[in-house]
Amino acid sequence: MLQPAAGRWLLLLTAALTPNAVSCGRTSAPSPPSAPSPTPAERVVYANDFNGPLGTTYPEWSVGRYSWTGNAAGTIAAGSGTEAIRTIESASGTQRFLGELGGPIILQAPPYDARHFVRVDESIDLSLTGLPGHGSLTLALDLYILKSWDGNNPIYGPDRWSVAIDGERLLATTFSNNFKTGIDVSLQDYPSADSLPQTGAVAVNSLGYGFWFGDATYRLSWTLPHSASAATVTFSSSLNEGKSEQARSTRDESWGLDNVRVTIR
Numbered sequence: 617m618l619q620p621a622a623g624r625w626l627l628l629l630t631a632a633l634t635p636n637a638v639s640c641g642r643t644s645a646p647s648p649p650s651a652p653s654p655t656p657a658e659r660v661v662y663a664n665d666f667n668g669p670l671g672t673t674y675p676e677w678s679v680g681r682y683s684w685t686g687n688a689a690g691t692i693a694a695g696s697g698t699e700a701i702r703t704i705e706s707a708s709g710t711q712r713f714l715g716e717l718g719g720p721i722i723l724q725a726p727p728y729d730a731r732h733f734v735r736v737d738e739s740i741d742l743s744l745t746g747l748p749g750h751g752s753l754t755l756a757l758d759l760y761i762l763k764s765w766d767g768n769n770p771i772y773g774p775d776r777w778s779v780a781i782d783g784e785r786l787l788a789t790t791f792s793n794n795f796k797t798g799i800d801v802s803l804q805d806y807p808s809a810d811s812l813p814q815t816g817a818v819a820v821n822s823l824g825y826g827f828w829f830g831d832a833t834y835r836l837s838w839t840l841p842h843s844a845s846a847a848t849v850t851f852s853s854s855l856n857e858g859k860s861e862q863a864r865s866t867r868d869e870s871w872g873l874d875n876v877r878v879t880i881r
């Protein structure tokens with residue numbers, strides 16, 4: 617099994633063997649014509665744990681493209697921009713990852729209410745090229761949902777996240793770290809509609825964001841038919857509020873990617 621070096625990404629460009637050729641190379645006698653085809657070996661074509669130097673950008677990752685709406689109060693007009701997304705350290709100082717995603721702070725000062733909130737959308741692409749011949753592709757990653765995501769809350773949210781490969785949607789859902797109850801209830805649609813906040817997370821509050829609603833880690837993977845020699849994975853969010861949190865003046869709600877791994881068969 618190929619293992620990527622820590623902190624580096626690995627892109628296999630050279631091997632042109634078909635899966636069948638790989639299989640036949642392991643046997644001394646030709647298979648009979650009626651023999652079933654063995655499962656092609658899994659090949660790692662991309663792996664990145666983002667544990668390299670802080671501030672690293674990667675050519676296979678696009679800039680973040682963001683836009684925001686105007687607000688009902690009329691104090692902010694709609695706009696758009698781009699930002700380089702780099703490796704950062706978690707608030708706990710224990711993990712490095714690609715972030716913070718979700719778009720910059722647009723609403724710079726109070727009042728923080730529904731009339732002043734703006735919706736901020738951001739997308740980033742992972743582009744892979746030169747993929748050897750294959751019939752299926754698996755994408756696996758850790759998604760970090762950071763700070764005050766509000767799930768389906770109609771005032772502070774909905775706060776949405778999605779991923780697509782070559783335009784084919786793999787997941788579109790909402791996440792919540794907001795355990796308020798009563799009229800402020802903020803359920804999430806992952807893994808199913810109106811789940812409690814942080815349902816399905818493999819870890820919570822492991823990244824040090826307890827100063828502002830905490831954090832949740834989701835270990836996600838998808839396998840789909842895929843044979844093209846290139847793939848574009850698009851990660852997107854649509855977050856309502858656009859303000860800073862009030863403890864450290866960082867983004868009120870954001871996300872990060874870690875341990876991104878693409879394999880093919």
Ligand SMILES: [Ca+2]
Pocket residue numbers: 665666667711712713874875
């Ligand atoms: Ca990492």
Ligand SMILES: [Ca+2]
Pocket residue numbers: 764765766772773774775855856857869
């Ligand atoms: Ca929100």
